[in-house]
Amino acid sequence: MSNSIPCIIMRGGTSRGPFLRMRDLPDSEAARADLLLGLMGSGHLLQIDGIGGGNPLTSKVAIVERSTHPDADVDYLFAQVDVLRRHVDFNPNCGNMLSAVGPYAIETGLVEADEGITSVRVRNLNTQRFIECQVSTPNKQVCYEGDVSISGVPGSAAGIRLSFLDVVGAKTGHLLPTGNTVDVIDGVEVSCIDAATPVVLVEASALGVQGSETAEQLDTKRDMLDRLEEIRRKAGRLMGMGDVTQSVLPKPIIVSCSDTPACTLRARYFVPHSCHKSIAVTGAIALASAISVEGTLANRMAVKAGHLESGDLLQSVTIEHPLGVMELDVSHGSGGSGDVSRVSMIRTARKIMSGDIFYPALSA
Structure with a gap:
């Protein structure tokens, strides 16, 4: 069946969704959005004909590919897929889904694992900003089990340290886009x-x-x-x-x-x-x-x-x-500048399934 692509469904932080390779998607943004809408089942309250969970936090897609940028290992494009409307927003970034980008890159061979901890350098294509992800890889394998708990997620898992670099002006180019503090x-x-x-x-x-x-x-x-x-x-x-x-x-x-x-x-x-x-x-x-x-x-x-x-x-x-x-x-x-140069936090992720995902045939 031609309308299927490889997919790993992952939880990243307090979000969940399919992780896909950019190479497996159409080049056209419009065709790409059409595929994601069908894949997630958008246009229905329950997204019953797709894998979306009927909530913005579970109607997200991470698109990852090997990066050509010298300061990055992989590129990450985030897509927010609307639950009820036939609309995909490629403008925002999602730091929660980002939590699983490092593990996904290692799982799919985009980044070779190191012993102990593997650092994955990510370029976010939505904002053109860079993030460092520190992933636990004992025996050069991604480890999801651990004792780190984060609010909003049951149980515990291995901690993933995210460091966001050069965060100021991600979309507008200015920390204070209006020029005013208030x-x-x-x-x-x-x-x-x-x-x-x-x-x-x-x-x-x-x-x-x-x-x-x-x-x-x-x-x-x-x-x-x-x-x-x-x-x-x-x-x-x-x-x-x-x-x-x-x-x-x-x-x-x-x-x-x-x-x-x-x-x-x-x-x-x-x-x-x-x-x-x-x-x-x-x-x-x-x-x-x-x-x-x-x-x-x-x-x-x-x-x-x-x-x-x-x-x-x-x-x-x-x-x-x-x-x-x-x-x-x-x-x-x-x-003494108030400008923030780096923000770091600990998140967790989990691999939920791996295989091929099917979507409705794209419109002509």
């Missing part, structure tokens, strides 16, 4: 940040919520969601991204002070029209970066919570999200 949209203060991914930060109280609600509770607040979407669209224009109605970027994040002293801030991250059950890696990086910029909403709230003095820089950030916490190590530029 803008006002429809009477609401926001901070527009582009680090690993573009986001718009809004304080919970400005939207009439506590910020401690569950994802399910926030998803029922239709008026709040409509207001947040209007702010997101206007922020997109202010950030120089044009009409973002059909794009998942920028992502909105509702921020508040955590009730847990060990947590720097509390976040509710949207994808963008429903609340993420935890938080995206790239969204966490953007929020951690915002904390380092004096005057942003995130920085002001971290100062208010007593986690840093005005003008200080945090080397470690802990973000509370609906299912737990995410811890990040933050490195800054030299000379």
Whole structure:
């Protein structure tokens, strides 16, 4: 049967989806998107005719290939496949799916394993940024078993260290795309940040919520969601991204002070029209970066919570999200600059199946 390609389904962080080789997909982006829509079963609430899980976190695709760039081993293109609409967004990056790119590259022979730990250098084609992945490879084999637990995933697994390099301006070229630490949209203060991914930060109280609600509770607040979407669209224009109605970027994040002293801030991250059950890696990086910029909403709230003095820089950030916490190590530029040069965190991944995946015949 011609309409099948090799596939490994993997969990990466708190996301899951098929991992494919670029060489097995059509050259045309339109034909590639058509294939992915059929493969995932989009256009149906349950994605019943494909392998999507009826949720944005399980309707993701990682496309990987050997890189021609001298600073990378593999290239990684992320695709967010809409559940209900026939739409694929190749603009954002997904740091959770990225957690499994290193293991996948080793499993498929794109990178030769070293004894003990294998470093995989990844170029993300969505943002043209580079990430270092440290994968456990005892006996030169990927090891998925371990004692590392991450919020939002049951059990434990082997830790994978991700280090995001040169995160500033992933899409717009600027850490502060509007040139301001705070803008006002429809009477609401926001901070527009582009680090690993573009986001718009809004304080919970400005939207009439506590910020401690569950994802399910926030998803029922239709008026709040409509207001947040209007702010997101206007922020997109202010950030120089044009009409973002059909794009998942920028992502909105509702921020508040955590009730847990060990947590720097509390976040509710949207994808963008429903609340993420935890938080995206790239969204966490953007929020951690915002904390380092004096005057942003995130920085002001971290100062208010007593986690840093005005003008200080945090080397470690802990973000509370609906299912737990995410811890990040933050490195800054030299000379006291607030610019973030590297952000690292530990994630996990698991190989779920390997074989051929079938998709409906492509339209002519």
